[in-house]
Amino acid sequence: MTLTAPEAAGPARDAATRALHRSYLRQMLLIRRFEEKAGEAYSLGKIGGFCHLYIGQEAVAVGVMAALDPGDHVVSAYREHGHALARGISSRAVMAELYGKATGCSGGKGGSMHLFDASVGFLGGHGIVGSHIPLAAGVAFAHKYRGDEHLAVCFFGEAAANIGAFHETLNMASLWDLPVVFIVENNGYGMGTAVSRAAAVTNLSVRGTAYDMPAEQVDGQNVLTVREAMDRAVSRARGESKPTLLEIKTYRYVGHSMSDAAHGTYRSKDEVEEYRRRDPIAILTELMRAGRYWDDEQQAALEAEVMAEVTDAIGFAEASPEPDLAVLHRDVYAPEGQ
Amino acid sequence: MATLTYRDALNQALREEMSRDDRVFLMGEEVAEYDGAYKVSRGLLKEFGPKRVVDTPIAELGFAGIGVGAAMVGLRPVIEMMTWNFALLAIDQIVNSAAKMRYMSGGQIGVPIVFRGPGGAALQLGAQHSQAFESYYAHIPGLKVIAPATPADAKGLLKAAIRDDDPVVFIEGEMLYNQKGDVPEGEHLVPIGRADVKRAGRDVTIISHSKTVGPALKAAESLAAEGIDAEVIDLRTIRPLDTEAILGSVGKTNRCVVAEEGWAFAGVGAQVVDVIQRDAFDALDAPILRVTGADVPMPYNKHLERAAKVDAGKIHEAAKKVLYR
Known part of the structure; x- marks a missing residue:
């Protein structure tokens, strides 16, 4: 893989394409800066509990979402700020x-x-590894039941592909032709366990074969490649009501959660640096520069715009009220039942 | 009134609710072409077709989760567990997904779903097929837990459960399916969260639910022969618990026995006793006794099995003890 995508050599882009690329870049940059700020806020004790950052994987969320309609549904796991x-x-x-x-x-x-x-x-936003995979198939089941042509997308890490819920769900999704796209974000590690130490077959896309489900391995650092693969999956779901398994290869630059160092135990600094050279934001920026529709000035303006949004979000969160204690017992059951 | 079996009363409830609301569908193992492992879904495939009566592979975790997902976007699934023993494979979806969705989404996403199937021991099915799980699910905020004892309650409560906007765990009595009883004709709904006085009496309150209501009533008869007038309360719903009915009865009789099929430790009766000791302490003339399944995995041998189970004789003895007779 080179930094410069092959498209760079192609013809001049039309205005719509340029705008689209700018919007992908803006979203990826927003996720990156948002996560950096969230990490800082966590270190300052402003954010509690577990916090799993998405830095390095931005092209997956942005490329996948770009292919969806407003009526579609997204179900995700716990590294989902970017989604x-x-x-x-x-x-x-x-x-x-x-x-x-x-x-x-x-x-x-x-x-x-x-x-x-x-x-x-x-x-959501689900915290039990793999537990949300059947939920997405259920949402897809409802879309098919209603005949509304919408679909469900499910994000999960490669470690979730080893759990029973994954296999039970893929079997039924294929058996019943459900309009669902399963996105395996393969960032190489389930917490600290390398995929090669957890999966007997490390090419996870081949697991689609077991369930007669179309599957692809996709470069997750190039947002345009992700979008194209997702377009194929979406048209299969919307047009033919068929599921797809996409194994999108990516990498997180940071630790599993805030309590895990970026490197030093289960992976080396060199390895992290190696992947940083295939940064999804840099790859798109490079492509846009090569097409001569992006320059330093535009980059600086976008950076400033995104930083302003993240700063505003932090300010909003800081200034917002705590929930009233009166809500403690609310939302356990539907209002009529309370 | 029509005389129906518990099985057919459930079947009627499903048929009526599926006719009333096309968001309702039934999914589970053997529910369609086989007509139901216990024939509760008999004829439904023929009437409603394979879109709404869906046979699944043996994958409880997977299809329970598919049901939850469908409910999150507005369908009203009824998920049949062939027995509640097998639902242990799906408990993650019931507890981590269905029960918590409304709360952890800040009230945005409800899960109107019914998980139903037979629970409790039948005859000589051994340790893994003979378990009463009411207290497992009743422990969880976000779930409602129902365990009806009669055909009329089975029908009225299943209809109410399907119309409820929250996840309901509906535990049927495997040994009750053939039991007959009067069921009101037409629209018959039983409110969730209300106990029922199955026999009025003055001397002692016997609280039970599901399959144990039968032995409780039988014990009340044999106690009557000895001049003891027992009141039998059927909880019907375990969560939310009808504390008013419990306290009202104990306030009257001043003595109480709680009988259930499940194990004693952290069982349904433990919760009932907690309510009474706190809110009716002064009304009690004797310590409350509990009659439960023996604290062992269910043995296969029929003599051992009989010894492990609750029966009318054990409830009779307990009632006499709380009366110091």
Whole structure:
């Protein structure tokens, strides 16, 4: 792989394509800066509990979400800040949720691992590895049941592909032709366990074969490649009501969670540096520069715009009220039942 | 009134609710072409077709989760567990997904789903197939737990459960499916969270639910022959627990026996006793006694099995003890 994608040599891009690339770049940059700030806030004790950052994997969330319609649904795991932002939950509502504030997207009851926003079809934020995979198939089942042509997307890490729920769900999704796309974000490590130490077959896309499900291995550092693969999966889901398994190869630059160092135990500094040279933001920026529709000035302006948004989100979260203690017993059951 | 078996009362409830609301569908092992492992879903495939009566592979965790996902976006799944013993494979979806979704989403995403199937011991099925799990699920905030004893309650409560906006664990009595009883015709709903006085009496309260209501009533008859007038309360719903009915009865009789099929430790009866000692302490004339399944995995041998199970004789003895007779 080279830094410069082959598209760079192609013809001049039309205005719509340029705008699209700028929007992908903006979203990836927003996730990167948001996560850096969240990491800082965590270190300052502003954010509690577990906090799993998405730095390095931004192209996956952005490329996948770009292929979806507003009526589709997204179900994710616990490293989902980036997914939530790319799906359209505001940076204010996500940051406020990390702070546990009343203005957070889950009212402060969910936290980092349980981000929800029904208005954009974002159905969590789930903390038990692999447990949410059948939920996504159930959402897809409902879309098919209603005949509405929408689909469900499920994000999970490569370690979740070893759990029973993954296999049970893939079998039924294929058996019943459910419109669902399973996204394995293969960042190489389930916590500290390398994929080669956890999976007998490390090419996880071949697991689709066991369930007669179309599957691909995708370069997750190039947002355009991710988008193209996702477009194929989406048209299969929407057009033919068929599931797809996408193994998207990526890498997290940071530790599993805030309590895990970026390197030193299960992986080396050299390895992290090696992957940093294939940075998803740099790859897209390079492509845009090579196409001569992006320059230093635009980059600086975008950086400033994104930093302003993240700074605003932090300010909003800081200033927001704590949830009233009166809400403690609310939302256990539907209002009629309380 | 029509006389129906518990099985057919459940079947009627499913049929009526599926006719009433096309968001309701039934999913589980052998529910469609086989007509149900216990024939609760008999005829439903023929009437509603394979879109709404869905046979699954043997994958409890997977199809329980698929049901939860479908409920999150507005369908009303009824997920049949062939028995609650097998639902242990799916407990992650019931406890971690269904029960918590509304809360951890800040009230945005409800899960209107019913998990149902037979629980409790039948005859000589051995340790892994003879378990009463009411207290497992009743422990969890976010779940409602129902365990009906009669055909009328089975029908009325299943209909209420399907219309409920929250996840319901509906535990049927495997040994009750053939039991007959009067069931009101037409729209018959039994409210969730209300106990029922199955026999009124003055001298001692016997609290039970599901399969144990039968032996409790039988014990009340034999106690009557000895001049003891027992009141039998059927909890019907375990969570939310009808504390008002419990306290009302004990306030009247001043003596109480709690009988259940499950194990004693942290069982349903433990919760009932907690309510009474706190809110009706002064009403008690004797310590409350509990009659439960023996604290062992269920043995296969029929004599050992009989010794492990709750029966009318054990409830009779306990009632006499709390009356110091």
